[in-house]
Amino acid sequence: MKLRLIAALSGTLAMLSTVAAAADVDFAGKTVRIVQNYGAGGSTDLFARTIAPFIQKYLPGEPTVVVEPKPGAAGIQAGIYMHNSSKPDGMEICLCNSMPVRWVTVNDFEFDLRDLAIAGSHPVNTVVLIRDEMNVSKPTDLASTPKPLLFSATSPASENASRFVVFADIFGAKVNIIGGYQLAGNMVQSVTQGETTVTSLNSDYYAVQSTAIAEAGTVKPFGQVGVPNGDGFDPEPEIDAPTFDSMVREYAPEVLGTPKYKLFSAFNQAAAAQMIYLLAPGTPQEYVDAWQDAIAKAVVDPDYVKAVVGMEATVRPFTGEEGTRKMLDALYEGFKSPDVEAILRQLAPVYFK
Template sequence: MKVFFSTLASVSAALIVSLPLAISASAADFSGKQVTVQVPSGSGGTYHVYCQIVTRHLGKHLPGKPTVVIQNLPGAGGAKSASYMANAASKDGSILAMIAPGNISGALLRKLKFDAREFNWLGSLAARGNGIALWHTVPVKDLESLKKTEVTIGSTGRTSAGSIFPLLTNKVFGTKMKLVLGYKSGGEINLAIERGEVQGRWNYYSGFTGVRPEWIEKKQIRFVLLFGPPNPATEGVPHMADLLKPGTPERKMYDVLAMDLNIGQGFYLPPGAPKDVVQAVHKAFDDMLADPATREEVEARRVEWSPLNADQIARELKRGFGAATPDVVQELQELMAQGKS
């Protein structure tokens, strides 16, 4: 089995940690503190894996070398975590979180209690190739047959990428995917697929290699359409961007939504974190990503390694939100309204 790893440019990011005790902004010293990395989902999936990796490697690079622990805050496809970070999290550098893709462009699609542009972005461990994947017993082999046969797709919530991209595919190509919402994590969706509750899901390729490698090895899951960054392991499967003509309304919608995928497993601090704290954790995050031990664990966990720094994330945000003209936003909002039933 081959797992795709690619290194993108220089990596700079800053992370902060959630803890019950306040951290002195002026000192930016975490000595004696407990730092928490918040996961925007339940356990059992690769969102949890990436946060575990940060939890295990960040502390030794932070000033004062604090203890770092992990905390799961699932709900609404990751929107519950992002809302907490924007409205309730400590602003003194005592908490950091990972974004669940789908919640960056989410502010354009529906009324949310956060705007991802206001977060203090630190960097991303990976922007991963992904797509619509179906269980091997489902009588749908490709995109064309997906237009003729209804299939059920498990998802955590309406604002998650697991809902947005199936809805976009239905709109653009006339496919017949029906969303089943409410799962707390990718791990729960995988169990639902095994039990026959749903027939497939949107997921990263490494979302399977990281927690269900046997599905790939035994060809128990098949991708029928791809999105986001390319992955050589899925060569031959059609990619939505290649099927849409640049400049068309459909391609513009994809370009806005793909912003989430091009940022990937991004970590951030809440709005209002002091500059000196952001800088201190930013350096620690940079050092963590430059540490060979971090990449070694990523590879051992069979997930992708394609980091972005904070400047690269800023460029993706500018490009994605810049493509969100009023007509495109209206189309996207109508698209999301289809997922309410």
């Protein structure tokens, strides 16, 4: 944990030296909102409520910060709200989880995700769990499981489920996504009880639930996205599973450089900006800077670090506006290339309905 914590915080500390103090912004005596895009009680809600008091501490004037769940449309509704209804006054920000892939790939939006003001983002590692009875110890086993690969997810358009669909297809396996599970706990229950055979959790929630999952004795971690390191992904050592990219490189090196691998890589890269902070279009830059500065300071606050480590969760580094926009530009370029989009249409047609 110590090495991972140092690595996570070093990038954020470096960014702090480049974040200018927001001038002429004062929230004193006001109430500001952090809108999060899933239901109350889930992992996104937990993250938002954990970091909110520390963002409050560092926003100019130390306003009251409240967290408001705004679920709907597989997490996209909150982004639509921020674009269409939120005022550009800096009084509310959306902590949107799993937003980038859905927004970039779905074609029927009237606006680009990059049209919104962006204060920064956090990477999110994802762990895939699979039932022991599936007899899967390596990716080449996926094509010959005794039962169908049924992936429990919040939605058929789940980013994590779609990533696994592409991964499994590389090894000749078909995955059926079973959407409609409201919370991570519901997905864990579905796979531990055999209603489904595969699911995914972010690494924070997995850390909290790992003991209970082990005691259930029916599922095991199969793979993880890992933590972005600039050139690829490092596995979180506390999770006894390899990264998906390392499995592809070891067991299917022939796909490297192909459009299918580019699609798989785009899903992985999306994890680097999976939790993104959005403000209304036209929000003055000084308000964007104020939020960016407050979040950057919050994630390195010793009391915040203590709270997160106390939950056996990961202290996620923070990437500011400039770095996040670069990642979004790369995502748009990756997903929108014709050869990659053709494969996405084949494997995940739900994004185009």
